[in-house]
Structure formats: structure tokens, C-alpha cells
Amino acid sequence: MPTLEVMCSLIGWLCLYSLFCCTFTKRGPEWNCRLVTLSHGVLIVLLTAYVVFIDGPWPLTHAGTENTELQVSALAICLGYFFFDIGWCVCYSTEGPVMLAHHAASILGILLALLLGESGCETCAVIFGSEITNPLLQTRWFLRQVGLYDSLLGDAVDLLFILLFATVRVGVGTVMFYCELTSPRTSVIMKLGGVVMYGLAWVFMVDIARFCYKKSIAKYKRWIENHKLKKINSQKLDGHSDKSG
Numbered sequence: 001m002p003t004l005e006v007m008c009s010l011i012g013w014l015c016l017y018s019l020f021c022c023t024f025t026k027r028g029p030e031w032n033c034r035l036v037t038l039s040h041g042v043l044i045v046l047l048t049a050y051v052v053f054i055d056g057p058w059p060l061t062h063a064g065t066e067n068t069e070l071q072v073s074a075l076a077i078c079l080g081y082f083f084f085d086i087g088w089c090v091c092y093s094t095e096g097p098v099m100l101a102h103h104a105a106s107i108l109g110i111l112l113a114l115l116l117g118e119s120g121c122e123t124c125a126v127i128f129g130s131e132i133t134n135p136l137l138q139t140r141w142f143l144r145q146v147g148l149y150d151s152l153l154g155d156a157v158d159l160l161f162i163l164l165f166a167t168v169r170v171g172v173g174t175v176m177f178y179c180e181l182t183s184p185r186t187s188v189i190m191k192l193g194g195v196v197m198y199g200l201a202w203v204f205m206v207d208i209a210r211f212c213y214k215k216s217i218a219k220y221k222r223w224i225e226n227h228k229l230k231k232i233n234s235q236k237l238d239g240h241s242d243k244s245g
Helices: 003-023 029-055 069-092 097-116 120-131 134-145 152-182 188-244
Strands: none
Touching: 003 029, 003 069, 029 069, 029 120, 029 134, 069 097, 069 120, 097 120, 097 188, 120 152, 120 188, 134 152, 152 188
């Protein structure tokens, strides 16, 4: 268990949060915390992408194998962040039970992989799939704060987030889940952890589907209203032209 690496990671994220707090003094704590979350999302996606796709081994065929040094480092960095984030969320009471359950499950999963010394490759793959949409989620929040969410950029961020979540986290995640369950090397406790994470992914997917439905209906109603307004304005303009003639 790389306790020192995890502690250094936690201290690093706390220092980054403090730096953001000192830099953006006019912003609230959530703004600065989300900047840390965005930084972690970008860093861990790049790191786990290298671990999964370049350094190896391939998680779909080597689930349950012994951890490599790079996998351990990636997991330690991620674990330190999750300790920071769940502590912040509890302190400020900003997240609901589902997100807190996701954080707790992530912490337990990473801890198990580090304590057992195995299943690092599939754990890094799960982290990659979970965090690849995180920068988009944070971008969406920042767009709301600066008043740019109700724009083409906001729609593009939402669309990309939905596509990535559905294809990577649910689509590829289903394949990863099957490979982990059928792997003879993966321990039972790690398989149970996989069940929990996969179940949470579907909970989020259902919420996203509801969001898509509500946003589509709202946009359709707005389009109908704009179409009616244009028609009324056109009729008024035609009537004014007739009177002038």
C-alpha cells in the first residue's frame, strides 16, 4: 500500500485548492473545488489513458493481474483526490447520496486494488471511463456560472458529454464488466466492486436520459413559440404594408 504517495497526492490537491482560493478570491468555494476537479479530470484521463493503451497490460484480457508501478502511481494520485473531494463534499453538503456513494465506491475500489496488489489494469480502465466525461461536466457548470450555457457551446458540451457517457462508460463499460466477471484471476471482492460501479453507471445513465428528454421537450416548445412569434410578426408586417399601400 503506497501510503506516502496517497498522502502526497492528498496534500497536493489541498495545496492546489488553496492556490485557487487565493487566486480567485471573488469566487465561492465550489468554483475553486470544481477547478481542482477539472484539473484532476484532465490529469487522470491522460495518465490512465497512457497506462491502459500504451504501458499495459490490456485490461480486457489481463484483468486480475499484478499491479505495475505506473498503475500504482495512477491509483495513488486518484485516491488522494477522492479523499480530498469527498471531504469537501461532506463539509459543504453539495452532493446527493448517489454521488457520495460513487465517491465511496471509487475509494473502496482503489483501496482494494492497492491493498491486494492486483487488478490495477482494470481499475485504471474504470477510472479512465469514469473520468473522461468529468471535464465536460465541469465545463458545463462553469458555462452556467458565466451565463454561456444557453448557447450553441452549451449544447455542444451537453451532446459530447452524453455521447461519451453512453459509448465509453456504458457501452465499453459493459464489455469491461463482462471481462472482469469472467476472468479467473479477478478476486470475488473486486468483482463485487465492479457490480457496484456498473450499477451506479446505469443510475447516472437513467438520470442523463431524463435530462435529455426534458431538454429536448423544452427546446421543442421554445422552437414552436419562436415559430409562432415570427408568424405573428410577419402577419403584422404584411398588414402594415397593406395599409401603407
